Amino acid sequence: MIIQDRMRVTGQREIAKNIFEMKLTGKLVGEINSPGQFVHIRVSDSFEPLLRRPISIASIDHQANEMTIIYRAEGRGTQLLSMKKEGDEVDVLGPLGNGFPVGETSPGETAVLIGGGIGVPPLYELSKQLTAKGVTCIHVLGYQTADVSFYEEEFIRLGETYIATVDGTKGSAGFVTDVMEKIGDGFTTYYSCGPMPMLNAVQTAYTGKRGFLSFEQRMGCGIGACFACVCETTDKTDKEYIKVCSDGPVFPAGVVSI
């Protein structure tokens, strides 16, 4: 169920240049049911900035009733978020949307998880859940540069991990697609989150494979009521459009017209 929760900040640290990892506790955590779901955060009680910010859930700890988000402090809203301190309260709406289907890969099978920049975070919880059930995960993570890369250690702990940076300052130089060529096609499913051009490249490279892509759109309500976040579908027969916030953000590859 979607709830509005005043969650308490239990941790906030800069894990890469302008990239923050924030831990939040509250009853909302108990409502999260799949990796790739997101929350809609009100960054202050002021009306400026006005709108909530959609941020993916990067990790869940049901025991501690805690979740982790990872975000880039860029505009007004995320910068304000980065100034919150341990003990502060944050107004969080969630969990929202439909996440990555963990059930689509069976124990013993292999899944490739491809993330780009600030699209990497939700893949972490996904990988935790997949590996926990016996899926072998291969991670392909792309960043602009080494200094904005994060969570390498964490992903390595879960499985084979390849890093690509555009400028070659970490891992191989180039894009995630360059790395993907090296991996071959000995896998069952792929899951991806990142900028639109990357999603497009991944989908094109893996035609024929079963894949799931997580999309971004500018949002108003975040719950499906305002029609801000629509994308056209490729197959117009059923629905002409989908809403990223409530139908997504994750869709099977091929559903959304990129």
Add this chain to the structure above:
Amino acid sequence: MIIQDRMRVTGQREIAKNIFEMKLTGKLVGEINSPGQFVHIRVSDSFEPLLRRPISIASIDHQANEMTIIYRAEGRGTQLLSMKKEGDEVDVLGPLGNGFPVGETSPGETAVLIGGGIGVPPLYELSKQLTAKGVTCIHVLGYQTADVSFYEEEFIRLGETYIATVDGTKGSAGFVTDVMEKIGDGFTTYYSCGPMPMLNAVQTAYTGKRGFLSFEQRMGCGIGACFACVCETTDKTDKEYIKVCSDGPVFPAGVVSI
């Protein structure tokens, strides 16, 4: 000189119901030259609330480079101000305006200081400076109720102090003017700050005495440029209007048409 200073909060406590005493340190303190001057405070970096809030300087400690303000947390701005914690920075513009003329009362003479509610604070620094130079101060402080009264002890330490509350929950029941009747006219000057009806009553009661009144007006710039805070003068020959922010906030009794 007027400066813009990011002052550091060195103390914040609620001294009566919704009444806060805040201590701030910064180089602005060195610029203050008379009691009754005020500062213009930006309560957050957001554009909502947008405007600065004018607050009187209640006390100055040049040794510690510290000043005290006392304010009522009422609207959006002052409520935000009350949430600042020790160590936080606040954008303060000041010192602004012309304060109470300490020189108008000579050592050995007696001055009556009459304050109402949130008009009481600037009288504290004034009394400190007057008593320091050998003036006998009589304080008449009016509040709505006991639970919003403050600084009784502090004023008592400086001189004779009368409290009046509208509902009689502290001191005598009624208005400051009721107390003033008891004091008689064995004094040289009076200084007053408080709501307009009070200033009017004080001025009327003390016709013939030399007095100085501090006024309030809604402000824009706070420095004399926008013409938001004007009052008409009684004597239109010299100037038709005065600006509370830069010509005042303190004026000799009789100058401003109330």
Add this chain to the structure above:
Amino acid sequence: MNRLAVELPGLQLKNPIMPASGCFGFGKEYGNLYDLSMLGAIMIKATTLDKRFGNPTPRVAETASGMLNAIGLQNPGLQGVMENELPWLEQYDVPIIANVAGTETADYVEVAKTISMAPNVKALELNISCPNVKCGGITFGTNPQQAHDLTAAVKEVSEVPVYVKLSPNVTDIKEIAKAVEAGGADGITMINTLVGMRLDQKTGRPVIANITGGLSGPAVKPVAIKMVYEVSQVVQIPIIGMGGVSETADVIDFLSAGASAVAVGTANFVDPFICPKIIEELPSKLDELGVNQISELVGRSHRL
């Protein structure tokens, strides 16, 4: 007696709070969050004759204390609304105000005629003020004669009272208000969004794919209050006020300005529970103001 009850043409409102059109879809999403029966009414998303996909994305952009939108009247069309949306809403004890949009008089009339027959539609809201569609919409809202004629045409076919939604993007909104009143409008809703733009910092190009968008949220409230204040003094028909309502105090302001009820738009995005919160807070606010029945506040800004 219910202190919050308000009676308007066609509408028995439990309270004067209703979500504004386009900010609440057809109720389903918010229906997952709280019981919609507690609302005074619901203004559903604009319905056009045929279904519409609307404008390309991005469709929204944030501004200081406001937002721009250019959704472009995306909706499932008259048939879809009649078959799927309105019947679903019947489970709730809440009057529906159907927002009707079109490009020419004929399709306004057709939508109005059909949708006004739905059992839970208690009033129409004629959208002559949408800034986000190329033809129709706002052109009717900026010309008094056209506004008058469209109102009259719709009144002729509607089974329920007709409210006309005014655009603030005009030199003199009083003129338009008087024209729709003369055309037979039973009420006025105002304001729709102000036209605005936001540019991308890097490229300098408009953020919204449609180039311009409609500005809403707390930023526009002073403009809305001023227009309600003005219009309520020149027409006899009631006004449902909106534009930036985000907290209980704003409701008091709109009523004081002259509105009889209030719609909440953008604030639903900021706080999805804002309507129930306001409804809950209103009685104690009335106590504070020493007012028994909420309607006593209507127009007190210009009453002696």
Add this chain to the structure above:
Amino acid sequence: MNRLAVELPGLQLKNPIMPASGCFGFGKEYGNLYDLSMLGAIMIKATTLDKRFGNPTPRVAETASGMLNAIGLQNPGLQGVMENELPWLEQYDVPIIANVAGTETADYVEVAKTISMAPNVKALELNISCPNVKCGGITFGTNPQQAHDLTAAVKEVSEVPVYVKLSPNVTDIKEIAKAVEAGGADGITMINTLVGMRLDQKTGRPVIANITGGLSGPAVKPVAIKMVYEVSQVVQIPIIGMGGVSETADVIDFLSAGASAVAVGTANFVDPFICPKIIEELPSKLDELGVNQISELVGRSHRL
């Protein structure tokens, strides 16, 4: 070459940043804070033929990301400005744009004629858009024919180029812009304030003594950007843009929208050092955008 230099009719600007009329008095107060010679220009407070006290107080009220003002053109009158204010400003190396206001054509003409002879007045800004005075002002700004005729009359007597300041409170600002261009205007300044109101929570009465006020600040920026974007595409004369400029990024937006220079109003109250701060930040902003000369940004929102 100075990367920030901008050349406009009558004005050699060191940089495109100037305080907006009414938000900077006649410069004295800000002159105590920083050297006024660093400004691109100064738009002084409106000058009328006779001195004016203006409206009763309260004259300002805060709104979400904005403020209302109804100063009512308080100023020392033409003679006072000529004798005291302008000569004092001569100590600075900065062009003055004199904001000229009036109630009828004759007094506009008289003020324009005299004030345009002051040695440091390099341009006039014809205020046909002040919402806070009963007659004159905004009535000229909402009627294309009147706007045209007033512009032509003032052009005839002015010794310096004439910029006309437009009101956003109109259905179609392009029409007014084209009318003043046809009337001979050398430039346009826009936007003046939107009309708005704020009510007192307790009494429900208007906070501003004048009842309505002009809305300015970040809240109105999307409206201003949209209007500059539109007008810059239908006139050949340059635009000085304003409305909510509060940080360097806003300057980029106004230039991108089509303004050649930018005025800063309300933001001076929020941060009295905002103009020098923006001027200081502009060069590195240009670096970020890969732009050498600031004028290259002008109109890039609608250039291919």
